[in-house]
Structures are given as structure tokens and as C-alpha cells.
Amino acid sequence: MPELYGEIDPPQRLLMGPGPVNAHPRVLRAMSADLLGQFDPEFTAYMNETMALYRRVFMTENRWTMLIDGTARAGIEAALVSLVEPGATVLIVRAGRFGLLLSEIVERAGGRIETVDAEWGAVVPMERIADAIARVRPQVVACVHGDTSTTMAQPLIGLGEICRAAGALSYVDATATLGGMAVETDAWGADIVTGGLQKCMGGPSGSAPITISDRAADFIFARRHTEKGIRRDDLSDGGRPRIASNYFDLAMIMDYWSEKRLNHHTEATTMLYGARECARIALAEGLEARFARHAAAGRAVTAGLRAMGLTVFGDDAYRMSNVTGVYIPDGVDGERVRTRMREDFEIEIGTAFGPLQGRIWRIGAMGYNAMKHKVLITLGALEAVLRAEGFPVKSGAGVDAALESYAS
Amino acid sequence: MPELYGEIDPPQRLLMGPGPVNAHPRVLRAMSADLLGQFDPEFTAYMNETMALYRRVFMTENRWTMLIDGTARAGIEAALVSLVEPGATVLIVRAGRFGLLLSEIVERAGGRIETVDAEWGAVVPMERIADAIARVRPQVVACVHGDTSTTMAQPLIGLGEICRAAGALSYVDATATLGGMAVETDAWGADIVTGGLQKCMGGPSGSAPITISDRAADFIFARRHTEKGIRRDDLSDGGRPRIASNYFDLAMIMDYWSEKRLNHHTEATTMLYGARECARIALAEGLEARFARHAAAGRAVTAGLRAMGLTVFGDDAYRMSNVTGVYIPDGVDGERVRTRMREDFEIEIGTAFGPLQGRIWRIGAMGYNAMKHKVLITLGALEAVLRAEGFPVKSGAGVDAALESYAS
Incomplete structure (x- = not known):
């Protein structure tokens, strides 16, 4: 028989880098539970519980709080491709590699990029962000909370208020801080915040928690486009430009996580079990x-x-x-x-x-x-x-x- | 303390639907192994082994055989967004819901769609596909191997030869058949084939195996665009239109799975462990x-x-x-x-x-x-x-x- 290699048996390595880190053993155990169908009532109950748990992790009341099936980067792309319409002006706060990543993703989504930059190792004062918003009048403002490339955390208090006053939607990448530093979605007034499991949440990479304000959800639903073959009469397509991705179309993903349970992807059961357990552990600790x-x-x-x-x-x-x-x-x-x-x-x-x-x-x-x-x-x-x-x-x-x- | 819900404890349900199905217990056990850093030599060895194992699962010699971090649908979108340039003509073979999904994804990628259709419950004879290729001269031909919406398997022998003769690249969605029916990538001459774990591979949804011919890889590398902040001098950007997604940019994903190990996403460690075990089980059975x-x-x-x-x-x-x-x-x-x-x-x-x-x-x-x-x-x-x-x-x-x- 040709080579099948050995059983998975990784060395017991202590991961003290910028992530991924070792998962909490309870998370890995939860992930070994048997699967359920994605529309099983027991499974949709787990989905709803996951939504409730991550509202607290994200410190938000947002109804639309769920998981994107992919790594943290998938959450970032889902947020940006759903918010950024072709030709829209997007202001990006950049002070490290992950700020650059935001502009890279926005460029590909067809956004017109404006930036407010700081050196790697510094942060951008909120006044500079406010000035830039006043100057470029963006449709979307995007920034990173903790940029592991520089180890700096961008202060975000006041961001939402400034954005709302300017009619802009705001996005925050909290991959590296969720569950470790205060990710104050509602206090910041951020419209979309995304995270990952493989940093402070103590789980494996592969699921990206996301939270979406009603304001952002309304905007995204106006870009809704229902898939052929499963279209329903009670879901009309919106009037705004269609989202350029199917997999990352947050309108479809929200419809899937809603009571409508409109089929989209097949939810990654085992990763959901893991994400749910990460949140339970974090909230039990407080x-x-x-x-x-x-x-x-x-x-x-x-x-x-x-x-x-x-x-x-x-x-x-x-x-x-x-x-x-x-x-x-x-x-x-x-x-x-x-x-x-x-x-x-x-x-x-x-x-x-x-x-x-x-x-x-x-x-x-x-x-x-x-x-x-x-x-x-x-x-x-x-x-x-x-x-x-x-x-x-x-x-x-x-x-x-x-x-x-x-x-x- | 507010509600934390109970431990994951799903009913022991026998999943005899169109997928997801129950995972093999060995797969779930493999997924409970502790994590490794994504550039740890032990982990990159697991990545290389996974590539070798999936070459055999896909019945191919293709060097570029790896995983996309997302559900089966993520694999489909990665293939199509990387192959389809804006304005390119794409011929889609449609005889069910997942054929419609291909056209939906191609439309969003900016492709110009032509179709060859059959009723739900039938398949499209290869002569009709050949005629359509001759007529519309597509850049890409996309089809589904087994469309679970209709339970029909599309015969694909001869597809690659016809496509090559016409200068077209071919894509096959084998989500529902990989590991259960013969997915003969090389015998078909298909350029990209993608799968999933949650059907015949006996694993959980959340990782999408993919294989890419050298011909398709060359084409995709010509769309390469290296990320700012990690650019390397030995990787020049290609001359073709940039891929509209960062997360699904197969050029970047191939660079990550190559000896270059150029950072992209953080590989979903636990899902990789599971995907690797799915393949080991399938190949041990034969x-x-x-x-x-x-x-x-x-x-x-x-x-x-x-x-x-x-x-x-x-x-x-x-x-x-x-x-x-x-x-x-x-x-x-x-x-x-x-x-x-x-x-x-x-x-x-x-x-x-x-x-x-x-x-x-x-x-x-x-x-x-x-x-x-x-x-x-x-x-x-x-x-x-x-x-x-x-x-x-x-x-x-x-x-x-x-x-x-x-x-x-």
C-alpha cells in the first residue's frame, strides 16, 4: 500500500507567538462531538445560542452576530466586500500589515481608497481620523483594532459617532484582540466588527465571528440578491449594486442565520461547536x-x-x-x-x-x-x-x- | 451569571440525507489534537502530506492539490474567481441547483455567461457540451459532477480534451462525489476540481480540497498580486487582471502551500487535521x-x-x-x-x-x-x-x- 503517513501526533509545543496559540482543551473536546444536519432543530438551536454568546463577547446588542465559515481573513473580506460598493470611497486607517491588508481587499472589491497612515509602531490619533473623514467623505471607514504586525492597539472611542455624523459606515478588524482586550462594539459605535478564534479566544483558526449593526444590515440587505433555485417570494432583491461574492454575501449569510434559514453554504458544524465553546469559556471566566x-x-x-x-x-x-x-x-x-x-x-x-x-x-x-x-x-x-x-x-x-x- | 447554555451534546442522529453526514469517528479524534504554528516544520510537513494524500483522492498528478479554508462552496468560489476574468465568456453546464450556483458565482465575478442546460433529473450529453464550446468559444467551462439537488452524475469523460482543443480551461465541482464516486481529474483532463469533506469523505463541512493543473496554475499565476507588507522580490506580479478576491486568490494560496510559504491566511489547523484523516481513511480502504x-x-x-x-x-x-x-x-x-x-x-x-x-x-x-x-x-x-x-x-x-x- 502506498504511503498513508502516520496518525496526527503533533509535538506538545507551547505557542507564544502572535497566534495561532494552543487551543483550550475544552474547545477541542467540544469539536469531537458528532455532526448534525444544518437544518436540524438541535443544530439551529446551537446556531442561535452561538449568536447570543457572541453578542456578549462583542459587547453588543446587535441582532446580527454570527460566524463566517473561514479564517479570520474570511470575516474581514465578508465585511468589506459586503459594505464596499464599486467606486465607493473608503477611508482606511493604516499603521501596520493588517491595515495594508484592508486596503488590498478594498481595492479588489473596487473601492476608491483614501488612507490615513501612521508609522509601524504608532497609532493614528482620532482627530486625524476625523479630519480625514471630513476631507474625503468616505462611504466606509475601515481600521484594525490590534495589529499584531506592530503590536499596537488603535484607540477607537468616538469612531462611530464621527462616522455616523458623516454618514459613513465603519468596520473594525478585531481578529487579534477579541476575547483578550475590550472589543466594545456598541461603545465604539462600530457598524461591523470581525474576529477570529486562534488568538485570544483560545480556539483553532477556521471560524470568524462577526457582528453587524442594524444600520449596516439595512445597507447590506439593499444589496441582497437571492440565489436561483432557492428563491423565495418574500425576499425581494434590493436596489443597490450586488455584492461581488456569493460566499461572502452577508445578506445571504444573515438570511441563513435568520428564522428564514434560507440555504447558503453548509455550516461548518465542527468549527461552530468550537466557536461556541470558546465563547462559553470566555464568558464563564468573565x-x-x-x-x-x-x-x-x-x-x-x-x-x-x-x-x-x-x-x-x-x-x-x-x-x-x-x-x-x-x-x-x-x-x-x-x-x-x-x-x-x-x-x-x-x-x-x-x-x-x-x-x-x-x-x-x-x-x-x-x-x-x-x-x-x-x-x-x-x-x-x-x-x-x-x-x-x-x-x-x-x-x-x-x-x-x-x-x-x-x-x- | 447570564445563560451560558449547556455543553455540546447533540443527539446521536443518523444523517441519511444529501449531506452533511456523520463524520468518521477517527476524523473527529484527529481533530482533537493540539495546534501547531502555521510555519512550524511539523505543521508544514502535515500540509505537504495532505497535498500528497489528496492527489490520490483526486486521481491526479497535479502538484497544486491542497485545501481551501471554508466550506465546499468556498472551494467553488476560489476556483471560479481565480479562473474567470471580468468579461470572459464562461460556459456553464446546468442541470440542477448547483449548476445554477456556478452561474451565480460567475456572474458576480464579472464573467459573461453562456449555458447548456438540461432538465432537473437529466444530464447533458457530451456532444451538446462540445457543440456549445464550439459555438461560444468560452475561456472557461464549468460544471458539476454530482448535483445532489437532482441526484444525477454528469458524465465528464472527454471534457478536458474538448476544452484543450478549444483553448478553454475547465472546472468541475465534485463536492458531492469526492471519495464516493470516481473523481478522475486527470482522466477527465479537468483543470480545476474541488470537493468537500461533509459528503462521501466522511468529515465535517469547513474545508474544501482542490486540485489545479499546471496549465490552470500558469494562468492564475499570471493574475498574481502579492500582498503589501509581505512582498518579496522574487515574486513578480503577473500581467493579467488581478483576482477580485484576496481570500480566494489561488495564486496567493499556492504561494502559501509552496516551499515559499508566503503568508496568506492562518491555515485552519484543526480542519486540516480532519481533512488529512479523511483522506487517510479513504485511501486505506482503497x-x-x-x-x-x-x-x-x-x-x-x-x-x-x-x-x-x-x-x-x-x-x-x-x-x-x-x-x-x-x-x-x-x-x-x-x-x-x-x-x-x-x-x-x-x-x-x-x-x-x-x-x-x-x-x-x-x-x-x-x-x-x-x-x-x-x-x-x-x-x-x-x-x-x-x-x-x-x-x-x-x-x-x-x-x-x-x-x-x-x-x-
Whole structure:
């Protein structure tokens, strides 16, 4: 018989990079439940429960709160392709790789791009966003909450109010912060927010939670186009330009998640089980407690790295609590350090993209991994590796500083 | 504490509809393995193994054989949006709902649609496809192998040769047949074929296997557009119109699955584990044995239904082996029967779409459910339900005929 390879048996690796991170064991167990038909009443009940749970995760009252079947990037594209009409002006707030991704997706959707940019490592003050909105009069404003490429979190208070006053719809990519930092959909006044499971939610990549305001839903329903072969008389097609994607057509996806249960894709049952369990775990812990746990881990990582004589990247005032950038010291080969961390300690830390490639590492402490012992183990391992690579580290300084940070 | 709902605990339901069906327990167990980083050498090894396994599942030598992170529909859209340039003529072979879906997706991608149609329940003879190709000179020809909406399998031998002679690229949607009927990518000469896990592969919805010929890959690479922030000098952008989707840009997805490992989405780790296990199970059984198992189950279902006095839908010569349409008898309420099947026997059988809605049920026997005892149990249950609903059935006839079909 030809090669069938072995059973899945991954090394027990501690994933302390910018994500994906290790999933919570309860999530993986929930995913091993047997399947149900997508219109089974038990399954549609699970869908409704998932909607209710993610309303709380997204801190919103939005009726339209559900899952997109794909990775976090699928959620981003579903939001943008559904909001952005060909030729529409879209203002994009960019201060890292994921801001660039938004403009890339909007360009492909046929939007006319305007940007307000900051250097990688900084954020864009809300006044600059407001000025840009006043100047370019966008139909949509899109931004990233936490951009893991720079480890910075963009302040978003006031965004919705400014957008509403200007008649713009707003979109926020919260992939890297959902479940780890406050993603305050309603307090921000954001019209669409999307996330992922593989960062602070503590699940596997492959399902993208999304929440949509009624205002955005009305706009998107006006672009509705019902599929041939399953058209129903009570769903008239809207008057606005049709959405350029079928798979990411949020009007169709909302009809599928509504009481109408109008067939679209076949819901990814097992990923839904996982997404539902991620939310149950997060809400049982309590969002505030969870944010505090991430913040404590982030502070300890930062304190530990500094005590080791390393320089932390970016602006302290806007640092994401769940991922920390740190400069690779002069004379140290960043990739050799990452390899030693992986091979000797079974710990993964992150590399970087674009202008930061080869300049910083990124150390995450997210979801199930935002824990004291995992932070301490990672700092201890990094110290040993740096010493082996000839970089002088005061022994124990990183771990001690992290312990002290936790104690204070 | 607000409602967190209970643990995932679905009823043990036998899914004998047109899919999704119950997953093989080994697949669900494989999916409970811990996660790895997407660029971990162990994980990229799993990706490479998955490519090798699916080459055999797709009966192809195609280098570019991988997974799209989304449901089967995501695979269809990735293929079509990557192949179809705005304004290109696309010939679509349509004889059911999923043929209509192809035209819907192509329209949104900006293709100019030509069709060659057959009634729901029939297939399109290859001569008619050839004539249409000669007449409309399409850039792309798209068709469905097994359309579960009609339970018919479209013969595809000769398609590739005709397309190549006409300078057209070909796409086949094999969602409902992959792993259950022979999906002969290379023998057909098809340029792109996509599948799903939730039918004959015996896994959950949420990952779409895809295979791409070198010819199609060359075409798609000429539409390549590298993402800002991760651009590399050795990857020049091609000269053809850019693909309108980032998430479904097969050029980027191929770069991600290649040795270049150019970052795109975060691979859906758990779904990949599941897809890999689906293929290992299918290949360990042997494709020929697996096709024979599905065919035997399909024959037994058909024989059993006929022995019960029911009329099987569609053309025997082109029947899919894994799903069978059967007319709802006059005076019987189809939805009441489905509800009784579900509530009294925990068995799901399928309803239908469009012109067949309310006229037929669809009974599947796919993947892990294409088994003698499951076929017998389903027929026995259906008999009891029909009797309870007042339809005269000769007791035991369906089960006996199915047993006889298996014995012969």
C-alpha cells in the first residue's frame, strides 16, 4: 500500500507567538462531538445560542452576530466586500500589515481608497481620523483594532459617532484582540466588527465571528440578491449594486442565520461547536477578568524582557496586552534564536513582517496561553537561548521581573 | 451569571440525507489534537502530506492539490474567481441547483455567461457540451459532477480534451462525489476540481480540497498580486487582471502551500487535521473498494424504495451512487414524514430545492454512512413511518429487497 503517513501526533509545543496559540482543551473536546444536519432543530438551536454568546463577547446588542465559515481573513473580506460598493470611497486607517491588508481587499472589491497612515509602531490619533473623514467623505471607514504586525492597539472611542455624523459606515478588524482586550462594539459605535478564534479566544483558526449593526444590515440587505433555485417570494432583491461574492454575501449569510434559514453554504458544524465553546469559556471566566489576565501577562512579558536588557518595540501607551514586540539585539541572529527556542524548549515565538522583519520578535500570551507559568517558562527559555547565542543576560533577571510584575 | 447554555451534546442522529453526514469517528479524534504554528516544520510537513494524500483522492498528478479554508462552496468560489476574468465568456453546464450556483458565482465575478442546460433529473450529453464550446468559444467551462439537488452524475469523460482543443480551461465541482464516486481529474483532463469533506469523505463541512493543473496554475499565476507588507522580490506580479478576491486568490494560496510559504491566511489547523484523516481513511480502504461500497449502498436504497412501492426520481443510467431521490407519494405530507423519521427514529432524510421541493425526498448513504446496516435501518424506519401516515406498504418489502441487493 502506498504511503498513508502516520496518525496526527503533533509535538506538545507551547505557542507564544502572535497566534495561532494552543487551543483550550475544552474547545477541542467540544469539536469531537458528532455532526448534525444544518437544518436540524438541535443544530439551529446551537446556531442561535452561538449568536447570543457572541453578542456578549462583542459587547453588543446587535441582532446580527454570527460566524463566517473561514479564517479570520474570511470575516474581514465578508465585511468589506459586503459594505464596499464599486467606486465607493473608503477611508482606511493604516499603521501596520493588517491595515495594508484592508486596503488590498478594498481595492479588489473596487473601492476608491483614501488612507490615513501612521508609522509601524504608532497609532493614528482620532482627530486625524476625523479630519480625514471630513476631507474625503468616505462611504466606509475601515481600521484594525490590534495589529499584531506592530503590536499596537488603535484607540477607537468616538469612531462611530464621527462616522455616523458623516454618514459613513465603519468596520473594525478585531481578529487579534477579541476575547483578550475590550472589543466594545456598541461603545465604539462600530457598524461591523470581525474576529477570529486562534488568538485570544483560545480556539483553532477556521471560524470568524462577526457582528453587524442594524444600520449596516439595512445597507447590506439593499444589496441582497437571492440565489436561483432557492428563491423565495418574500425576499425581494434590493436596489443597490450586488455584492461581488456569493460566499461572502452577508445578506445571504444573515438570511441563513435568520428564522428564514434560507440555504447558503453548509455550516461548518465542527468549527461552530468550537466557536461556541470558546465563547462559553470566555464568558464563564468573565470578560473583565479575562482582559485583566491578558493585561497581567502582557505586563509581565514586557517587564521580563526589559529586565533581560532587551528593548521593547513601540509605544507603551498603545501596546496590545496580548502580544509584545521586542528588538533583536545587535549581533544576535533572530532566526537562530527562534529555532533554538523551538528545538530545545518546544516554544514558538514569532518573527515579523515587512519593515520589522529581522528587527523584532513578537511574543504572545493569548487565550489559554495568557498564563503566569507559560510567561515565566518562555522568559526563562529565552534567557538561556540568548546566553547560548553569546548575548549577555543577567541570569534570572527576566523571570524575576515577571514574577514581581505578577506580585505587584 | 447570564445563560451560558449547556455543553455540546447533540443527539446521536443518523444523517441519511444529501449531506452533511456523520463524520468518521477517527476524523473527529484527529481533530482533537493540539495546534501547531502555521510555519512550524511539523505543521508544514502535515500540509505537504495532505497535498500528497489528496492527489490520490483526486486521481491526479497535479502538484497544486491542497485545501481551501471554508466550506465546499468556498472551494467553488476560489476556483471560479481565480479562473474567470471580468468579461470572459464562461460556459456553464446546468442541470440542477448547483449548476445554477456556478452561474451565480460567475456572474458576480464579472464573467459573461453562456449555458447548456438540461432538465432537473437529466444530464447533458457530451456532444451538446462540445457543440456549445464550439459555438461560444468560452475561456472557461464549468460544471458539476454530482448535483445532489437532482441526484444525477454528469458524465465528464472527454471534457478536458474538448476544452484543450478549444483553448478553454475547465472546472468541475465534485463536492458531492469526492471519495464516493470516481473523481478522475486527470482522466477527465479537468483543470480545476474541488470537493468537500461533509459528503462521501466522511468529515465535517469547513474545508474544501482542490486540485489545479499546471496549465490552470500558469494562468492564475499570471493574475498574481502579492500582498503589501509581505512582498518579496522574487515574486513578480503577473500581467493579467488581478483576482477580485484576496481570500480566494489561488495564486496567493499556492504561494502559501509552496516551499515559499508566503503568508496568506492562518491555515485552519484543526480542519486540516480532519481533512488529512479523511483522506487517510479513504485511501486505506482503497478508492475502488470505497466506490463499490457507495454503489452497493445506492443500489440497495433504490431496490428497497422500489420494493416499498415508491417511485425513484431521475434517470437510472446517470444516478449518483451516494444519494437517491424518491417521489413523495400522493396524499403523503413529505415534511411530516421527515419529522417522524427524525423524532421517532433519530434519522434524517433530505428535503429538496426549487422545482423538486415538496415532490421528492433525498436519501443519502455517504462516507461513514454508506453501510449496509444504516441502509437497512433507514428503509425499515421509512416503512414504519409511511404506514403510520396511511400509505400502504407491504411489510418488510423494503428491507428484504435491500438485503437481497446486498446479497446479489
